[in-house]
Amino acid sequence: MTITPPALSVFESLESEVRSYCRGWPAVFDRAQGARLTDEDGHSYLDFFAGAGSLNYGHNNPVLKRALLDYIERDGITHGLDMATTAKRAFLETFENVILRPRDLPYKVMFPGPTGTNAVESALKLARKVKGRESVVSFTNAFHGMSLGSLAVTGNAFKRAGAGIPLVHGTPMPFDNYFDGTVPDFLWFERLLEDQGSGLNKPAAVIVETVQGEGGINVARAEWLRALQDLCHRQDMLLIVDDIQMGCGRTGGFFSFEEAGIVPDIVTLSKSISGYGLPMSLCLFKGELDIWEPGEHNGTFRGNNPAFVTAAAALDAYWADGQMEKQTLARGEQVEQTLLAICGEEAEAQFRGRGLVWGLEFTDPARASAVCARAFELGLLLETSGPQSEVVKLLPPLTISPEELDEGLRTLARSVRETA
Amino acid sequence: MTITPPALSVFESLESEVRSYCRGWPAVFDRAQGARLTDEDGHSYLDFFAGAGSLNYGHNNPVLKRALLDYIERDGITHGLDMATTAKRAFLETFENVILRPRDLPYKVMFPGPTGTNAVESALKLARKVKGRESVVSFTNAFHGMSLGSLAVTGNAFKRAGAGIPLVHGTPMPFDNYFDGTVPDFLWFERLLEDQGSGLNKPAAVIVETVQGEGGINVARAEWLRALQDLCHRQDMLLIVDDIQMGCGRTGGFFSFEEAGIVPDIVTLSKSISGYGLPMSLCLFKGELDIWEPGEHNGTFRGNNPAFVTAAAALDAYWADGQMEKQTLARGEQVEQTLLAICGEEAEAQFRGRGLVWGLEFTDPARASAVCARAFELGLLLETSGPQSEVVKLLPPLTISPEELDEGLRTLARSVRETA
């Protein structure tokens, strides 16, 4: 009897070994709607990952879909570099009216290219240009992107090693609660800044996530963020909040820093800003920092107009009033109850989170992966995060129904039980 | 009489000073089809810029549009990270069948994020990882992108200064014909490599454009490219061709390096790869270089599935046979005739190009800008390039009709005459 080895799929034969998510979720996905994906064999999956936070309004949200189809059908500008277009104007006006003005935020808007790392690179460039210094402080377990500028302020050793050059001009400081409350906040950072003999290159800026998504769902307290803002002011450093994953409502408010009452000097947005999962990003900064020369930073796809269309539609649909925020906080409580119950039964687990981003950490990192694997078998998409992938990350669409959320949480609980 | 100053548009009041193209083309564009854009006042513009080479098949190409609308309508996966999807599989299979196999190219395919600079960053990372060296050689007037890795191998001093840190690990070498043929090719480069006392850090790789678009439409000869490939082989350096602007048929063949008969170790593609102007990029490399670990490089928007759909449709529609290449070369001859005529009348101008990328250089840089400005008034979008913006760059869609091309070339000729 001869066994014919199965032909390799084109993913295995042609796509680079660098591919990653497709290994943990071995299915070929075909369609998606709201919080559900369907693979080509017709299996349905509930999505608690939401495109790593890019699909806050769910897959192929019908309101945005209608606007997008209309725009494409009427031959609206698709690729616009940084030309003025009616779609861009509509987005800018909506962003100003719905987001900036009600929050009294004094920002100029830059389109730095359509990905998060483009936005971070532009933020770092601008901060260095404004302050005339090279050094930037980031935090333990930060994640800011894969291009060299962003990677230098990212914590993960494995990803840093991929750079192929020594990553310099960045210095890590302890994120909130890094020592479980045993060390006063900013003790080390502030002392280095004040001590003229410390050896710390004076930073141009500090870049921070209010909740570290890739880093393991580490939640900064509001008072820690306020103290960080104060430190930046006292020490003449710019405060950059990277709100790429936590912005656009993930933690409740549109910006994740609103709760703390701070006003960062520079803010990066991407992932869910287009609303539909289309590549788009923004770099926001206080008007007085807008010392860019025309074209000093650019990029081919910074004018992805279909994304502007869905972005404006999403802002109109979800942010004209405070409903979205309330709903997210309510859903978050629903998640919290389940995690509380799970951790009640499971001594080796603990949880943390805010809004609709939650992490369930296991003492044994392998357990987190096992939970995600079992969840996949049961039709739930879940990913790990943290330096050792020890945290199961819950990132459902904000628009998920209470019933779907409950269904996913029950699957999660079952996966935890069945991997004990 | 009181004059009320006109209200600032939202572009002026809210968008950062970094905006650029909108200054030279002061219109608000609304729709586009093929080689034409229409502004909100109904004025029509012929497009000889094509999204800086991102719109080789024209604006909103109907074939691709149909595929895109169908995909969106049927709720195909929009945002897919690097999950396996039916759209991605279709793209990979088409790319293999239509592009790689007929050309006998031994490449693996990586989706490094949707922008050109993402692709360049991944190419540089991989080359450094493979060779275990930091240094990369680039060429005078190269343009590879705005994130720190790519910017370090980009020539433009103004853009480099935007980095805010000293850009290191890159060394420029003279591009083909930098000394007008008076110095043997690679004299300096090869001597530095061979001389153990030269002080050149041994490069991991060389990155090159076959035609430098941003650098002033500098066309490398086929024999120069072949000699560069030989040099790389002899000196154990990887050859990276950045085909982001010149690939996808811009110079005739699908890859711009085909004509020279070389096979680069690594190739970057972006701009027109999606066909529809949607953000997408690829990094291709020889199979033996595929030493990436899963997830060692990643990015939120590397699975922009609508772009995969239009990309596959474009390959099917335009590259299944040799028609596209022939047509491009024919249109190129049409351009060349006009430029020949212009330079016959205009002593201070010279031209160069290949396929459908051409440059018209003026001794006085201000003249090039004047030509573009006049062309805009006459309804033709034209941009300058080169270190002093001294070159008028012709980059019409490859799908432009002979009549439209002729119309645009006549407008160009008129603009040249009227700015004399």
Added chain:
Amino acid sequence: MTITPPALSVFESLESEVRSYCRGWPAVFDRAQGARLTDEDGHSYLDFFAGAGSLNYGHNNPVLKRALLDYIERDGITHGLDMATTAKRAFLETFENVILRPRDLPYKVMFPGPTGTNAVESALKLARKVKGRESVVSFTNAFHGMSLGSLAVTGNAFKRAGAGIPLVHGTPMPFDNYFDGTVPDFLWFERLLEDQGSGLNKPAAVIVETVQGEGGINVARAEWLRALQDLCHRQDMLLIVDDIQMGCGRTGGFFSFEEAGIVPDIVTLSKSISGYGLPMSLCLFKGELDIWEPGEHNGTFRGNNPAFVTAAAALDAYWADGQMEKQTLARGEQVEQTLLAICGEEAEAQFRGRGLVWGLEFTDPARASAVCARAFELGLLLETSGPQSEVVKLLPPLTISPEELDEGLRTLARSVRETA
């Protein structure tokens, strides 16, 4: 009456503004013997600075002087590069017999050039070569030298700024007692090393002074040094002790780390190693680290043979038995008593030290300078140290007599009183 301004001295007219000590001690010194210098006007000064620790055996020590004169008179080799010479052999044999063997230290000896910074540069090179990593950890308020490699691991912001380039590849960690005992030792450092997401580039080595001389006479506890050695072993980092200022008996034992019972992987020595104040330095390292290729590091003056002669004579005269160490500790107690008394009367002062290196810190930095200025008027050479020059540094020759030491201490006490 006309006042003729005095002619500028050649120091003022010709020597660079970079000159420094001559400003605080405005005298032209001519001769010196033991603990005393004499200026050209015949004024005598007691020396509590000892060439920043280069004159542990006093100025022009008669025993060494005799050996030096004999060597010069008989035309011994003066400049020997790294040729084998009888003087070098004598030094090596003496160093092995008197210093290394009795202490059971497994070191190879390298002559890296005659200055401390040469030794530090060679130590850093070797550590990076051995470990294949770029990063080195240093400590707050460290001082290791002025060439770029050493400066990058030096804390002082003013001196760092002189580099003219961003200093990279070094990360500062808190020195012992940086937080007055409120934070566990190495809490931050160890956590960064263990956390794969910390963002710390894994260090090749740690470089440390057991007592920071320039940094303000910060004394590391023996247990802290032992814990640091343990940490280095656990984390595969080399431990470099920079014993340039504290070695050669300054703290009691020949090496300052002997008391802690540690055996660093690499040790740098300079300053008092020649005994006579002649330029000389050594880099010592464990035999298994000796992976240098011949000539991989070199230097014109690494064979300063007259220094080898005085060095060997000093070892023979002072280190053949334990007398020197005992005497230093006794003299140290004499200093300590005085400082205790001073601080008893002076609430704004505190002191610290070990062996014959002591610091008297004032709350008001200006006071420390005032004390030194007054001491100079009274015929005592004293310098400040610390990031704000807030510490009066006591560094008398080890060979100072109890009477001279007492005289100096009385002058110090008077200077403190008179500047209150």
Added chain:
Amino acid sequence: MTITPPALSVFESLESEVRSYCRGWPAVFDRAQGARLTDEDGHSYLDFFAGAGSLNYGHNNPVLKRALLDYIERDGITHGLDMATTAKRAFLETFENVILRPRDLPYKVMFPGPTGTNAVESALKLARKVKGRESVVSFTNAFHGMSLGSLAVTGNAFKRAGAGIPLVHGTPMPFDNYFDGTVPDFLWFERLLEDQGSGLNKPAAVIVETVQGEGGINVARAEWLRALQDLCHRQDMLLIVDDIQMGCGRTGGFFSFEEAGIVPDIVTLSKSISGYGLPMSLCLFKGELDIWEPGEHNGTFRGNNPAFVTAAAALDAYWADGQMEKQTLARGEQVEQTLLAICGEEAEAQFRGRGLVWGLEFTDPARASAVCARAFELGLLLETSGPQSEVVKLLPPLTISPEELDEGLRTLARSVRETA
């Protein structure tokens, strides 16, 4: 019969493998006088290396020796940091009167530490500080020292690799005649500077040797040096001449650049400046560049006063009139005649040089080493230089007698013949 292996000498057992010259010259040297060294077995060697140019006035020159002994005997200050001393004043006045004033050179004098690399580090720091730029241009086959700043502008790949970090902020340019006259001088360098798209980071300074000693006795023409000075002026870059090996009369005039009639902005001196082979170095710069803050650069042994004494004595003895220069040029002609004769008989050899620095290059690098080895057997110390050690380097003391010079040249000729 039992053969007892000879005991390892302390050089082999204790000294690091980094030792180098002692391998090619396996003798233990004991005494020296003028152009001759004597080993411990009584063998005499004629010295055509002169401490790599540190012994221009011969070993233990009697005039300087007398001054040195007197100074030591009378307990003159030995170690003086940067305190004002009578010895330092005497040196400064002599240097001003004998060297600077007669040549009308507008320099301030800095004592940057006693080694060449200290001087180069200080020169680079100052240039970067003055211009506010990081980049420095050096030349192919340059040698400037072993600390990280100097090493980054040094050409030798083997020595660069020793750094253990990527060496950045330096760019090599072709030294004079690098392409045997086939390429116009500075074609590449000037074009890169003028082209805003070249990718060259604008340099703060250019550092150059007028004759590259370590690089293979490459002699820059006077007109090339003048053109370089012009280029620096036009392009706002400082010109640093590293005269450490070629200064102090090696090429005829006191400074090697005098012949070209240029006035560098910054000059480094070391090696023979003390005259006696004692560690000493200077950094000279135009007065308007003296923007150092007090103590911004420092070093323990920058006040090596015995070296100041011999330095002043050497200037008085040899540079008060033009005799030294004439004699050097005469001796140089004597060398040139011999080399001419050697190359007449030896097709595979060619020579070059100036003053009393000459190189004899062999097509086969192994031959150069063989010549030096044979010369050693015949009692002549000779070293190779050049990137492949392909050049026999002639560097006799300037004070060598015609007879000794003739003797050495005959030994050289014989060594060449006997290795054919």
